[in-house]
Amino acid sequence: MGLKSFLSFSFKILLWVLSPLSFLYQVLFWIDRRRTKPRKLTNCYVISVGNLTVGGTGKTPFVQFLIRDLKNHFPDFHFTILSRGYKARLSLQGALVESNASPMDVGDEPLLHKQTFPDVQVIIGSDRFQSYQTFNQYKSSKHVVILDDGFQHHKLYRDFEIVLLDANHLLGNGFTLPLGSLRETRQALLRAHAVVFTKWNEENAEKVDKFESNLDGDFKRIPRYHSKFTPELDAKQESADMIRSYFLVTGVGNPESVMKSAKQLLGSKVIAYKYFSDHYSFQEKDMHAIIADLPSSTALLLTEKDWVKVSILTNFLNEAKEKRISIFLIKIKLEMEELQQFNDVIVSRVSSYVKENALD
Missing domain, CATH: 3.40.50 (Rossmann fold)
Incomplete structure (x- = not known):
């Protein structure tokens, strides 16, 4: 059996195993919706x-x-x-x-x-x-x-x-x-x-x-x-050093979309990355571990949603400043x-x- 045939057969098995669960999910969702009477907010x-x-x-x-x-x-x-x-x-x-x-x-x-x-x-x-x-x-x-x-x-x-x-x-x-x-x-x-x-x-x-x-x-x-x-870059902490490399850190539902925006902004530059789970609560230790081995010519890339959590990590921000690591936000403009x-x-x-x- 070739790889393509094997993958097709495996998917059919998976479909057979999970189909009842998918159907059960639909039924439970339908029941919940039918028994829920929407309440109206007044004056709005x-x-x-x-x-x-x-x-x-x-x-x-x-x-x-x-x-x-x-x-x-x-x-x-x-x-x-x-x-x-x-x-x-x-x-x-x-x-x-x-x-x-x-x-x-x-x-x-x-x-x-x-x-x-x-x-x-x-x-x-x-x-x-x-x-x-x-x-x-x-x-x-x-x-x-x-x-x-x-x-x-x-x-x-x-x-x-x-x-x-x-x-x-x-x-x-x-x-x-x-x-x-x-x-x-x-x-x-x-x-x-x-x-x-x-x-x-x-x-x-x-x-x-x-x-x-x-x-x-x-x-x-x-x-x-x-x-x-349309992605835009916003500098939050800039070093005087020339930026030679980029490192994307993000914890969102679709990190590949963020990476695509980063590449759109930076052209052909190589972008290293570390993805976290959606709505990840960044800790000092997470960010310290990331920049531990990064050279001063590196720029960190974050989304705005990630920044609201990283911006309160004062020890990390001070260390990044001492190491002359720049921090940029990827902002999204919707048209x-x-x-x-x-x-x-x-x-x-x-x-x-x-x-x-x-x-x-």
Whole structure:
């Protein structure tokens, strides 16, 4: 038996073993959704941003794009980001996130959002309804709430549902967990008011076009948009030494996407790397071990989400400075290809909410 035949046979065995688990996952998810009655947040317009698959789809840069976009159109509105606070110590009891909070207490993404938008209210809690009731400071109805990673959070009613699909992976192999990367079946897309393809570029455009052309029935009626990611470098700690090598350190859901952005920025330069698990809580010992043998001509590359955790490691930062090791952040700028069409929909929906509630 050749290698190709062996791998095909092994996959069939794996499919046979895991298919019942995948089916059971779907059944349990369906039951949970059927028995959950969504609760409505009062005096606000709720927009959910979520994924159909596990792994990084670029939700963080999209949420920040959405906040900036809506603030431009509704400058007198308040904005809130409501998040579970994944792996945060205060997730169970809930918290109102402050800019100087500990990332271990409130989570890396919520803290990044708060530091990026100091005037935006960021609330975390595994029980998002109760956390909102407890910590919301805004009484005005001129208020938009972004439900972060909300597609599978059935406990809250949302007025507008946005689903993100990574243009590089789309629906993966088409199977739900644990056979594939889908959190729900493809049919779940029918709940979406808009689908946004993230990381769309020349390399995957043909694949996305084929995916869209194969949509049929009700799927074709879902508005679809395409967004590009443009990486930028931001120096946080620079050495006077000429940089001769780069070292990427990251703990995100899709590290290969970060590496691709780094190579796009740095051209043909060789980039060494160390990947950690998603939402990894960096410790002094982790960073000390990484720079122990690095020459002073090296630059460390981090994402913004990693930086909120690394930036509080003062001993490491001092050691890196002494060793003349530079630190750069890879920032992602999201550009919506069909921005006008997207705004025609989302701005119209929020404007309708304004009129219905006589908020002019």
